[in-house]
Amino acid sequence: MSAATMPPPSFQVKPKLDAQGEPLGELLEISMGPHHPSTHGVFRMDVVLDGEEVVKLKPVFGYLHRNHEKIAEGISYLSTMPYTDRLDYFCSMTNNWAYALTIEKLAGLPVPERAEYIRVIMAELTRLQNHTCLIGFFVQDMGALGTPMMYAFREREKILDLFESVSGARMMCNYMRFGGVRVDVNDTWLAQAHKVTNEYAKFLDEFEEFLTANEILLARSQFVGVIPKDLAISAAITGPMLRASGVNYDLRKVDKYGIYSRFDFKVPLGEHGDIYDRYMVRVLEMRESLKILQQALRDIPAGPVMDPKAKLRGFRPKPGEVYGRIEGPKGELGFYVISDGSPNPYRYRIRPPSFINLTVLEDMCLGHKISDAVVILGSVDIVLGEVDR
Amino acid sequence: METLEQIKVRIEKAMPQTKIDILPNECPAGDRSLVVDTASGFAVAKFLRDDAQLKLDYCSNVTGIDWPQATIKTKVKKKVVVEGVEKEVEETIETLRSGHLEVVYHLYSMELKHGPVVLRMRTENRADKTTLPSLTPLWRGAELQEREVFDLYGVVFEGHPDLRRILMWDEFVGFPMRRDYVCPDDFEYEPTPHDKVLEQARKHYPVEVKPAVAEVKP
Numbered sequence: 001m002s003a004a005t006m007p008p009p010s011f012q013v014k015p016k017l018d019a020q021g022e023p024l025g026e027l028l029e030i031s032m033g034p035h036h037p038s039t040h041g042v043f044r045m046d047v048v049l050d051g052e053e054v055v056k057l058k059p060v061f062g063y064l065h066r067n068h069e070k071i072a073e074g075i076s077y078l079s080t081m082p083y084t085d086r087l088d089y090f091c092s093m094t095n096n097w098a099y100a101l102t103i104e105k106l107a108g109l110p111v112p113e114r115a116e117y118i119r120v121i122m123a124e125l126t127r128l129q130n131h132t133c134l135i136g137f138f139v140q141d142m143g144a145l146g147t148p149m150m151y152a153f154r155e156r157e158k159i160l161d162l163f164e165s166v167s168g169a170r171m172m173c174n175y176m177r178f179g180g181v182r183v184d185v186n187d188t189w190l191a192q193a194h195k196v197t198n199e200y201a202k203f204l205d206e207f208e209e210f211l212t213a214n215e216i217l218l219a220r221s222q223f224v225g226v227i228p229k230d231l232a233i234s235a236a237i238t239g240p241m242l243r244a245s246g247v248n249y250d251l252r253k254v255d256k257y258g259i260y261s262r263f264d265f266k267v268p269l270g271e272h273g274d275i276y277d278r279y280m281v282r283v284l285e286m287r288e289s290l291k292i293l294q295q296a297l298r299d300i301p302a303g304p305v306m307d308p309k310a311k312l313r314g315f316r317p318k319p320g321e322v323y324g325r326i327e328g329p330k331g332e333l334g335f336y337v338i339s340d341g342s343p344n345p346y347r348y349r350i351r352p353p354s355f356i357n358l359t360v361l362e363d364m365c366l367g368h369k370i371s372d373a374v375v376i377l378g379s380v381d382i383v384l385g386e387v388d389r
Numbered sequence: 390m391e392t393l394e395q396i397k398v399r400i401e402k403a404m405p406q407t408k409i410d411i412l413p414n415e416c417p418a419g420d421r422s423l424v425v426d427t428a429s430g431f432a433v434a435k436f437l438r439d440d441a442q443l444k445l446d447y448c449s450n451v452t453g454i455d456w457p458q459a460t461i462k463t464k465v466k467k468k469v470v471v472e473g474v475e476k477e478v479e480e481t482i483e484t485l486r487s488g489h490l491e492v493v494y495h496l497y498s499m500e501l502k503h504g505p506v507v508l509r510m511r512t513e514n515r516a517d518k519t520t521l522p523s524l525t526p527l528w529r530g531a532e533l534q535e536r537e538v539f540d541l542y543g544v545v546f547e548g549h550p551d552l553r554r555i556l557m558w559d560e561f562v563g564f565p566m567r568r569d570y571v572c573p574d575d576f577e578y579e580p581t582p583h584d585k586v587l588e589q590a591r592k593h594y595p596v597e598v599k600p601a602v603a604e605v606k607p
Contacts, residue, residue, distance in 0.1 A: 062556040067541075070566055105418045233446050233499050236530020249499045320416025323450065323495055323505065336452050336495070339416070351450040359533050388556060 013048055013055045025051065030370070034063045038141050038374040041384030045361075045373070052369045057362045061355075064388035072348040077103055077315050078178070080348065085172040087350065088386040090130050093122040093163070094328045096176035101257060102324030102335040103178045107317040110307055115180040116259045117300040121193065122175065123326075124289040124296070125163070128200060129156040130329035131240075131282040132207075134381045138279065139211060141378035142220050148211065155203050158196050165189060179310030190297060197293045204286060212283070221275035225364040225376035228273060235360045238353050239331025240285060241380065244270035244277035251327035258326075262299075263292045275379040316343050330354045330381050350389060354382040390503040391442065393421055399440075404432055412509065422493065422507035430510045431522040431548075437496060437506060438527055445496040445506055448528035452495075453538035455567045457515065458488035488515040490544050494524060494531070512544060515567070523549035541566035 015023040033044035042063035048056035068087070072080040084099045085092035097119050104111060111119075136152030160170040166185050167173040175182050185193075211217055227237065232245040242249055250267040252260040268284035270277030319341045325334035331353025338347040357380050365373045391399075397409050407429040412422045425433045437445045461484050469478045490512045497504030512519045523546035525532045535546045536555040543564040546552055554561065563570060 062558065065556040067556075067565055106416055108418060231529070234529045235532075236448055236528065247499060249502070254502050318415060320414050320419050322416050322419040323507075325449070332449060334450050334495075336450060336493070338454070347452070347454050349450070349452040356530060356533060359529055 013050075015050050027055065032373075033060075039377065040137065040382055041387075043377075043382065043384055043387065045377070047365075047370065047373065049370055052371075054365045054368055054370060054373055057365045057373065059358055059361050061388055064384045066389070068389040069348050069350065073344060073346070076343045077317070077345060078312060080345075081176070082172065082174045085174055086385055087352070087389065088328070088330065088333075088354070088383045089171050090133060090383055091126045091329050092171060092173045093126040093175060094326060094333065096173065097123055097258075098324065098326045098328065098333045099335050100176040100178055101326060102322055102337055103317065105324050106320060106322040106337055106339060107178065107315075109179040109310055111258075112180055112304050112307060113301050114184070114303040115305040117296050118181050118185060118305060119176065119258060120260070120263070120296045121293060121300070122163075122173075122181075124293045125159050125193070125196075127289045127329045128286055128293075129159040130381075131286050132156055134378075135207070135211070135279065135282060138375070138378040138381075139217065141374050142217060144216075148207075151203075151207065155200065158199075162189065162193055162196060165192075177306065177310065177312065178315065179307035180305045184305045190300065193293075194297050197290055197297065201287070201290055204283065204290075208283060212280070217279075218276065220372070220375055221279060221379075223272065224275050224368060224372050225379060226272060226274045227360055227364060231360060231363065232273065236356050237331070237360065238357070239328070239381075240281045241278055241331065241357055243267065244281045245273035246271055251325060251332060255325070263295050265289075265291050275375060278379045314343070316341060321347075325351065328353055330383070330386075331357060350386075352386045352389060354380065355387040355389075358382060358387065390501075390506075393423060393506075396437075396443070396506065397423065400433055400436055403436060404429060407433060409433070420505055420507050422509050424509045424511065427510060427512070427521055430508075431524065431527075434494070434508060434524050434527055437508070443506070444498045444500050445504065446528075447497045447499045447504075448494055448524065448530045449497050449505070450493075450495040451524075451531050451534035451538060452493040453542035453544055453566065454491040454493065455515070455542060456486060456489050456491060457568050459486050460484070461486050489513065490515055490519055490542055492521055492535075492538055492544055515543075519543055520545045520547050522547050523552075525549050540564075543567070 013027065015025055015027050018024050028049045030047045030049060031044060032047055033039040034042040044060040046058040046060060047054055068083060071083060081096060081099060084095040087095050132152045132155055136149035139148040163173050164170045166183060166189055167175040227245050229245050229247055232242050233247060246269055248267060248269055251257065253267055265288040268281050268288065270281050317339045319339055321338040323334060323336045325332050332351065333353055334351030336349040337345050340346040361377065361380065364376050393411050397411060400407060400409060408426040410424040412424050414421045437443055463482050463484070465480050465482055467478050467480050469476055492510050494508040495505045496508060510521050512521060521544055523535055525535055526548055533555065535549055536552060538544050539546060539552055540554045540557055541564055553559070557565065
């Protein structure tokens with residue numbers, strides 16, 4: 001039976017038996033979370049252990065559920081924009097972009113050249129800081145308490161300073177609009193972005209020197225939490241997790257949304273689909289992001305950043321439905337919007353990448369130790385604002 | 390990729406008993422979708438996944454939509470001959486839309502890098518006949534999303550391995566994403582209730598709610 005047609009693991013589990021056919025011990029059910037430092041938020045796992053080995057694991061969601069989709073149905077299109085910041089609060093810029101892209105597709109709005117470049121710059125900076133922090137968290141899950149995370153946060157703060165100086169907020173940027181971006185960036189900002197980009201490569205070298213060949217990291221991550229290629233495709237895994245399993249599917253290359261066809265960059269792929277590959281794919285992706293940033297900062301043209309025909313007030317797109325998606329730092333972030341011609345969307349749906357990436361959490365953890373489950377969850381890269389919506 | 394019409398013809402050739410419609414989309418940049426009847430939904434989805442030309446191996450997005458019963462007004466331009474002169478008259482046609490729940494699947498192909506094919510299935514009504522075939526046995530990626538549709542809309546997926554509430558707690562009654570769902574009055578604590586909330590609170594708690602007034606000390 002191939003992994004694609006494999007049914008999900010059975011719920012009925014029994015303890016291991018000894019040579020005489022007697023159970024070796026009792027199973028232990030642990031409720032991990034929702035308040036647990038390794039669950040990256042209010043996420044809970046119901047784990048059944050046989051000794052230290054995970055024999056069953058059920059994720060429990062909903063602690064941060066506020067029915068974001070329902071809220072969006074009751075307010076106008078533009079009012080939803082700040083709510084998208086709160087989905088994945090590490091990557092508000094890419095959330096904004098995915099939503100703006102969908103509505104632009106729905107209403108047929110063009111985006112000025114300069115705004116497209118600014119969007120790419122913001123998205124790649126977001127990817128940089130998201131992956132940096134993720135690696136910090138994930139190494140912390142392995143027991144490197146504090147230090148790597150603080151280095152990661154130090155670098156992230158440089159990028160957040162850039163966001164703050166242009167949008168007024170470090171994390172809740174609310175920066176994109178339908179048909180462009182809210183405010184233009186000036187030359188000082190661009191020079192600063194250039195400086196941050198140039199210095200980032202050095203930081204990555206430093207970071208990698210400590211981590212990539214680290215003995216503990218290798219021991220804890222190689223051949224742990226493996227997702228085979230066909231299961232990854234069937235389970236709709238996206239983003240760095242999918243590419244770590246060796247599937248070449250990056251929406252920046254497949255859909256070529258925005259102006260990504262103009263940039264020269266590569267899509268790093270893993271081979272084994274284990275945690276180490278996921279770590280490595282993210283590191284390499286950051287280096288590719290730096291390449292894109294350098295090209296975008298070099299080529300950015302002058303001009304307006306908002307389409308003059310775009311309406312902020314009284315925006316009522318024609319009836320119809322549209323599905324827009326971008327390659328977010330965590331995977332495919334999609335928005336599905338149905339308009340009935342009124343100022344509010346009739347239906348507004350988010351495809352949250354980190355929620356769907358959790359589908360195979362149990363498959364990854366089965367047979368590993370409980371301490372590995374923590375690291376495996378860390379490698380999925382979840383943000384509960386997006387998982388629970 | 391083939392057009393939807395070509396796909397439809399091929400499905401009908403392979404499975405003659407299926408009823409398939411192509412749903413138009415008024416948005417020019419959006420995609421049209423295939424509406425499949427409940428009985429052959431699973432077989433059509435399997436065809437879309439396994440067909441060598443399509444290979445839609447990736448089910449990206451599963452969406453639930455609630456369509457309550459409504460009268461739809463559509464304006465049609467009609468040519469009428471009035472006293473020997475041909476005139477164009479706009480006529481409003483009212484059609485009754487029966488209430489139903491709808492589940493939309495966005496299918497892509499990772500291998501051939503094309504898509505999406507949008508697949509829709511509709512339940513018979515919104516009350517007691519809300520069963521649809523689950524597509525989780527075909528695409529694992531639909532597992533959590535179908536649970537979410539069950540949780541928030543009340544669509545029962547037949548063949549789903551683990552159909553439980555996912556975002557709401559198990560004891561919760563009702564389906565919060567339906568259009569006619571009424572929020573409870575006191576779902577959110579307000580220290581100084583005003584306007585609509587105050588009105589609702591008065592209805593719910595007959596005790597008079599005093600508006601907050603700053604105390605002025607002499």
